[in-house]
Amino acid sequence: xxxxxxxxxxxxxxxxxxxxxxxxxxxxxxxxxxxxxxxxxxxxxxxxxxxxxxxxxxxxxxxxxxxxxxxxxxxxxxxxxxxxxxxxxxxxxxxxxxxxxxxxxxxxxxxxxxxxxxxxxxxxxxxxxxxxxxxxxxxxxxxxxxxxxxxxxxxxxxxxxxxxxxxxxxxxxxxxxxxxxxxxxxxxxxxxxxxxxxxxxxxxxxxxxxxxxxxxxxxxxxxxxxxxxxxxxxxxxxxxxxxxxxxxxxxxxxxxxxxxxxxxxxxxxxxxxxxxxxxxxxxxxxxxxxxxxxxxxxxxxxxxxxxxxxxxxxxxxxxxxxxxxxxxxxxxxxxxxxxxxxxxxxxxxxxxxxxxxxxxxxxxxxxxxxxxxxxxxxxxxxxxxxxxxxxxxxxxxxxxxxxxxxxxxxxxxxxxxxxxxxxxxxxxxxxxxxxxxxxxxxxxxxxxxxxxxxxxxxxxxxxxxxxxxxxxxxxxxxxxxxxxxxxxxxxxxxxxxxxxxxxxxxxxxx
Numbered sequence: 001x002x003x004x005x006x007x008x009x010x011x012x013x014x015x016x017x018x019x020x021x022x023x024x025x026x027x028x029x030x031x032x033x034x035x036x037x038x039x040x041x042x043x044x045x046x047x048x049x050x051x052x053x054x055x056x057x058x059x060x061x062x063x064x065x066x067x068x069x070x071x072x073x074x075x076x077x078x079x080x081x082x083x084x085x086x087x088x089x090x091x092x093x094x095x096x097x098x099x100x101x102x103x104x105x106x107x108x109x110x111x112x113x114x115x116x117x118x119x120x121x122x123x124x125x126x127x128x129x130x131x132x133x134x135x136x137x138x139x140x141x142x143x144x145x146x147x148x149x150x151x152x153x154x155x156x157x158x159x160x161x162x163x164x165x166x167x168x169x170x171x172x173x174x175x176x177x178x179x180x181x182x183x184x185x186x187x188x189x190x191x192x193x194x195x196x197x198x199x200x201x202x203x204x205x206x207x208x209x210x211x212x213x214x215x216x217x218x219x220x221x222x223x224x225x226x227x228x229x230x231x232x233x234x235x236x237x238x239x240x241x242x243x244x245x246x247x248x249x250x251x252x253x254x255x256x257x258x259x260x261x262x263x264x265x266x267x268x269x270x271x272x273x274x275x276x277x278x279x280x281x282x283x284x285x286x287x288x289x290x291x292x293x294x295x296x297x298x299x300x301x302x303x304x305x306x307x308x309x310x311x312x313x314x315x316x317x318x319x320x321x322x323x324x325x326x327x328x329x330x331x332x333x334x335x336x337x338x339x340x341x342x343x344x345x346x347x348x349x350x351x352x353x354x355x356x357x358x359x360x361x362x363x364x365x366x367x368x369x370x371x372x373x374x375x376x377x378x379x380x381x382x383x384x385x386x387x388x389x390x391x392x393x394x395x396x397x398x399x400x401x402x403x404x405x406x407x408x409x410x411x412x413x414x415x416x417x418x419x420x421x422x423x424x425x426x427x428x429x430x431x432x433x434x435x436x437x438x439x440x441x442x443x444x445x446x447x448x449x450x451x452x453x454x455x456x457x458x459x460x461x462x463x464x465x466x467x468x469x470x471x472x473x474x475x476x477x478x479x480x481x482x483x484x485x486x487x488x489x490x491x492x493x494x495x496x497x498x499x500x501x502x503x504x505x506x507x508x509x510x
Contacts, residue, residue, distance in 0.1 A: 006208035008225040011201050013175065015220040016186035019195030022214045022231055023172035025207045025224075026151035028158065042092045046102075049138040050079050056134070058281070060161055069254055071127065071160035071184055073280040077321070078131045084109060099136045106132020126184060130159030147171065152213040154204050158185040167192040173215035175200050175222055189217075190476070193500035197222055243485055243508045250308070250496035252474060256294070259301045262499045266506055269306035271422065271496020272367070272474050273298060275351065276313060279320050285347055291354035299362040306363045308422070308496075310401065312351055313337045313369040323347070332436070337370025342379060349387060356388050359396040367422055371400040371407050377417045401474070402460055403427035411460040415467035421460065423492070425475030429453060454486070461490045472496055479505050 057076045078084065084105055091101035110125040110132075147169035157178035158166070163185045166174065174189050174196040181198065189196035195217030207213060207224050214226035223230055250271030251262035259270065278286045278294055286294075299307050314320050314336065323344065328334040341348040355366055368380055377400055388395050402408050403424030415421070430436060432453060435445040464471035472494035477483040479501040487495075497505050 005203060005206045005224060006211055008223075008227075009203075009207075010224075011204050011222040013197040013200030013204075013220045013222065014181055015216075015218055016179075016181050016183075016198040017174075017189035017194060017196035018218045019173070019193070020214070020216045020218065021152070021172045021195050022212055022226060023150050023152040024148070024210045025213045026148055026153050026171070027205070027209060028153050028155035028162065028166070042098045043089055045098060045139065046085065046088060046135075049102075049135050050085065052138040053131070053134045054079050056138070057161070060164070069277050069280060075127050075131050075134070075160075076281055078128060079135070081109075084128075084131070099139050102136050102139065103132050106135075126157055126159065126179070129157070130161065133159065134161070152215055154207060154213075156205065157183075160184045160188065163188045167194060173197075173213075173217065175204055175213075175215060177202055177205065190479075191498040191500045193504065243481070243488055245488060246509050247488065247492065248494045249502065249505055249509075250306075250472070250494055251499050251502060252496050253298075253499060256297050256301060258499055259298045262502065263301060263303075263305075265499060265502040267305070267499070267502055269308075269494075270298070270302060271308050271472055271494060273307060273309045274313070275310060276320075279312060279314060279322075282320065282322055284322050285320075285350070288350050288354045288357075291351060292357050295354060295358040295364075296361060299358060299364060302362070304362065306365065308365045308367050308399075309355055310367045310369050311338070311355075312341055312348070314340060332430075338368045338376050338380065339370060339372075342376065345383075349383065352384055352387055353391065356384070356391055356393050356396070360393050365397040365399065365420065367399050367401055367420075369401050369424075370404060371402075371414070372404045373406070374410060374413045374417060377414060381417060399469075403431070405432050405456065408456050408460050411463035412466070415463045415469055418467075418469060420469050421464045421471040422496070423457060423460065423471065423473045423475070423477075425473060425477040428456075428475075432456065457487075458490050461487075461492060465491060470494065481508055484508065 054076055057072050060072055087105035087108070088098065088101040091104060092098050096104075106128050110128040113125040113128060147166060149170040150172045152173045152175065153166055153171050154175050155177070157176050158174065163174070167188065171194065174185060174194060176185055176198045177200055179185055179198040183198060186196055186198050195215050197215055197217055197220050200222055204222055211224055212226065214221070214223040214230060248268045249266070250269040251258075251267040252272040252274070253259050253262055253270055254274040254277045262270065278291060295309065314323070319325055325335065335343070352366075355364065358364060366384070368377065371377055381398060384395060384398060397419035399418045399420035399422060400407065400414055401422050401424045402411065403426075405428065407414060408428065411421070433445045433450070461471050470493040473484075473487050473492050474496040477487065478495040478497045484495060484505070495505065
């Protein structure tokens with residue numbers, strides 16, 4: 001590394017995940033070409049490297065949480081892209097090194113995505129570069145850097161798999177040059193409760209290895225060689241909270257491993273089980289028996305605590321291999337969630353049968369995603385009733401995620417056919433603002449305070465209580481002290497947050 005910075009300095013990036021910590025600087029290695037590989041058969045070597053990368057991603061999926069799993073699954077699909085494979089071999093045929101070729105083609109494909117009109121495709125650029133880096137590392141037989149616990153990681157950008165490795169290794173904070181508050185690294189840092197700053201200046205990559213660095217993920221500050229006064233501030237919370245009334249604190253999960261971690265961190269139940277983890281990366285959907293086994297394991301893990309299971313939320317924005325869907329100009333607004341499930345009846349009924357069978361063993365509730373109309377709810381309830389009658393089991397409670405403005409406006413009518421509501425604040429906000437929450441360019445809209453949002457949410461809670469059904473909040477708002485305090489004032493009954501946010505939310509009620 002050249003022009004190393006080892007003097008006191010302050011850099012400012014974008015706040016990505018709250019928290020204020022100090023730790024030694026640790027530079028996460030980026031993609032490097034290094035010494036050319038001498039290969040007798042580059043095509044065979046590339047095939048082997050692709051298979052090795054695929055195996056590594058598949059192994060990681062076994063324990064991946066709900067944030068990481070869909071990202072790893074998308075990267076596995078990219079490994080099968082013929083443009084990626086053939087483009088690299090063409091460069092090798094022209095006299096290039098295979099590792100250089102892999103990184104070059106990945107960079108070219110990423111650049112094409114970054115120039116796309118769709119924000120969804122622009123966000124995939126980091127995935128393509130990550131795939132290139134993973135294949136290059138596999139070609140070289142690299143196993144990755146040793147990760148010091150408690151370090152402040154400095155990187156140009158972080159791939160999802162790398163971010164997960166760093167989180168599991170117990171690093172203190174993350175600082176990246178690329179990305180915005182809604183990039184994958186930022187989302188995962190918030191899920192794990194790791195302070196993070198993104199969009200930092202290039203100069204942070206010249207901070208001397210091991211130099212003490214203070215990271216403030218709430219205001220975007222990165223301070224090299226912080227003074228004793230700056231470090232002391234780290235231990236003084238700006239605001240202390242004692243929120244009231246005390247309500248149950250649940251967790252959002254997407255795997256058995258996350259359920260186990262949630263219990264360890266004090267979750268009083270699961271407010272959202274994302275069932276997509278069973279369906280992603282498969283050429284055939286999971287059988288009814290496989291689903292029964294998976295749901296039962298999680299319910300047993302909860303040991304009597306309530307489990308709210310969200311039915312399959314896939315579609316154009318969350319594709320699965322066994323159910324090809326045509327490209328959509330606006331995938332977030334297309335055929336997804338309950339809309340898709342009601343069209344794919346066999347797939348949907350298999351899941352509903354599995355959930356009904358499991359419901360007899362513990363406190364399980366069924367929640368439907370992307371509900372827009374009362375008719376969708378009635379149609380699903382009729383399906384459930386018929387299946388329950390066939391199986392000879394009682395109907396478990398069935399509710400709706402309120403994440404579409406139309407559903408919020410129809411809350412009084414929906415409340416007559418629902419057993420509970422769950423406010424999906426992430427999607428509800430992005431649809432109301434007409435601003436993609438994954439798009440860094442409109443992130444400022446999500447950071448602000450919007451009176452119109454509260455004018456939409458307050459009647460939803462009132463409608464639920466008027467119908468004598470509970471309403472919870474499920475999304476990042478549940479971990480925001482000011483927003484949670486206001487939701488409590490409106491009468492919300494439960495809160496469900498990312499597993500990593502459980503300790504900080506529990507502390508708010510201390």
